Amino acid sequence: MKSYYQSIDQKFILYHGDSVECLKEIGTKCDMIFADPPYFLSRGYSSRINGEWKQFEKGEWDRTRSIKDINTFNYKWLSLCRNILKEDGTIWVSGTYHNIFSVATCLVTLGFKVLNIIVWHKTDAKPTLSKNYFNFTTEYLVWARKNEKIPHYFNCDLMQQINGGSRMGDVWNIPFVSSWEMKLGKHPTQKPLRLLYRIILSSTRKGETIIDPFSGSGTTGIAANLLGRKFIGIDQSNEFLNYSIKRKKEIEDANNAEIIRKKMSENPLELMVIVNHARKDLRLQMIDKGICYLRAGDSNGSVLITPGFERLQYVLLHTNGNDCQLFKLRTKGKFQIWNKESLEKCGFQPQNASYYIVLHFDGTKPVTIKHKPNLLQGLNTYRVKLKPLSDFIGIK
Numbered sequence: 001m002k003s004y005y006q007s008i009d010q011k012f013i014l015y016h017g018d019s020v021e022c023l024k025e026i027g028t029k030c031d032m033i034f035a036d037p038p039y040f041l042s043r044g045y046s047s048r049i050n051g052e053w054k055q056f057e058k059g060e061w062d063r064t065r066s067i068k069d070i071n072t073f074n075y076k077w078l079s080l081c082r083n084i085l086k087e088d089g090t091i092w093v094s095g096t097y098h099n100i101f102s103v104a105t106c107l108v109t110l111g112f113k114v115l116n117i118i119v120w121h122k123t124d125a126k127p128t129l130s131k132n133y134f135n136f137t138t139e140y141l142v143w144a145r146k147n148e149k150i151p152h153y154f155n156c157d158l159m160q161q162i163n164g165g166s167r168m169g170d171v172w173n174i175p176f177v178s179s180w181e182m183k184l185g186k187h188p189t190q191k192p193l194r195l196l197y198r199i200i201l202s203s204t205r206k207g208e209t210i211i212d213p214f215s216g217s218g219t220t221g222i223a224a225n226l227l228g229r230k231f232i233g234i235d236q237s238n239e240f241l242n243y244s245i246k247r248k249k250e251i252e253d254a255n256n257a258e259i260i261r262k263k264m265s266e267n268p269l270e271l272m273v274i275v276n277h278a279r280k281d282l283r284l285q286m287i288d289k290g291i292c293y294l295r296a297g298d299s300n301g302s303v304l305i306t307p308g309f310e311r312l313q314y315v316l317l318h319t320n321g322n323d324c325q326l327f328k329l330r331t332k333g334k335f336q337i338w339n340k341e342s343l344e345k346c347g348f349q350p351q352n353a354s355y356y357i358v359l360h361f362d363g364t365k366p367v368t369i370k371h372k373p374n375l376l377q378g379l380n381t382y383r384v385k386l387k388p389l390s391d392f393i394g395i396k
């Protein structure tokens, strides 16, 4: 079968046509499949909601069908996916209630073993138009392995790191696709790179091959290549394939690749660390008492009104960039204001102000730091900084 596009590095290959036909022809066996198939939501006509006419239309490919037709379609493409998946491979399929139950039933019927049903909670979902039901804020991802008996790959430790040190659960809070991901074009159902970033890192190793039978704007391929995996995509639309080629060309520039890789790995809901310099004796005293204090009302503006403070969960204490130790705060995003006298009663000798911001932590349980950034960077080492947790324990 002739490809529609092959990138110079041969790591991004696209086929144009119907998935069912293309899947029969693909000779390559892959390690993982991510599929974002039609959910069959589009009705092609308008509905009156709260007195207004609304059109629900993603495209002809997404037109609603009978349950029987949906089941037949899902069974067909999933059985072909099974043929091209390696014996220890896994498959991810996204959906809403319109298609996901059919997908899960087909997977089990075909002999796959369901591993998880992930709930993707879209943290910035728009309110549902109709007032007849609750807001729709979620989509689902079925993750299954090919064989009941053959073990699959799962990078549990990495997911724990990304999750700020605790075991990652099956509800993922990830915002919808952002404007920086749609600079080069638009797809009506484009998935966020941040979602694929997590899926790919959790279930594949560097150098492995990922196939997406409904590749659309190529989100899976872009995330795969940025993470050092190979990609094969199929779509029946030239328009969407051309859009994904533009996205691939963009990341052929090393600077662009770095920028997008960074944005994709950022979690806007990530836990934050307050980085505080203190002289050695004071640092040790803070650890002993489990209290970190900072002057309230810095003339340069307070760190407490910096966006992200509500996600503050850790304190990192250091002296001139050395002897760093990271501690978990007792309560996320909470602080107290103490006067000078209260700190003195605790044995401290604060000098410079009448009021202090006090953060409580357990000084007996330091958290392991995986990488230490240069804490002397920036103009003023002594200014308190708010940093994402991944700067210290996430992946780099």
Ligand SMILES: C[S@@+](CC[C@H](N)C(=O)[O-])C[C@H]1O[C@@H](n2cnc3c(N)ncnc32)[C@H](O)[C@@H]1O
Residues within 6 Å of the ligand: 017, 018, 019, 020, 036, 037, 038, 039, 061, 187, 189, 190, 191, 192, 213, 214, 215, 216, 217, 218, 219, 220, 234, 235, 236, 237, 240
């Ligand atoms: C839900 S979208 C995928 C969006 C994609 N995940 C992204 O981030 O852009 C489904 C895609 O499948 C394509 N499609 C639908 N039915 C198809 C079929 N039978 N064969 C090939 N492509 C198909 C559509 O053109 C559409 O781009």
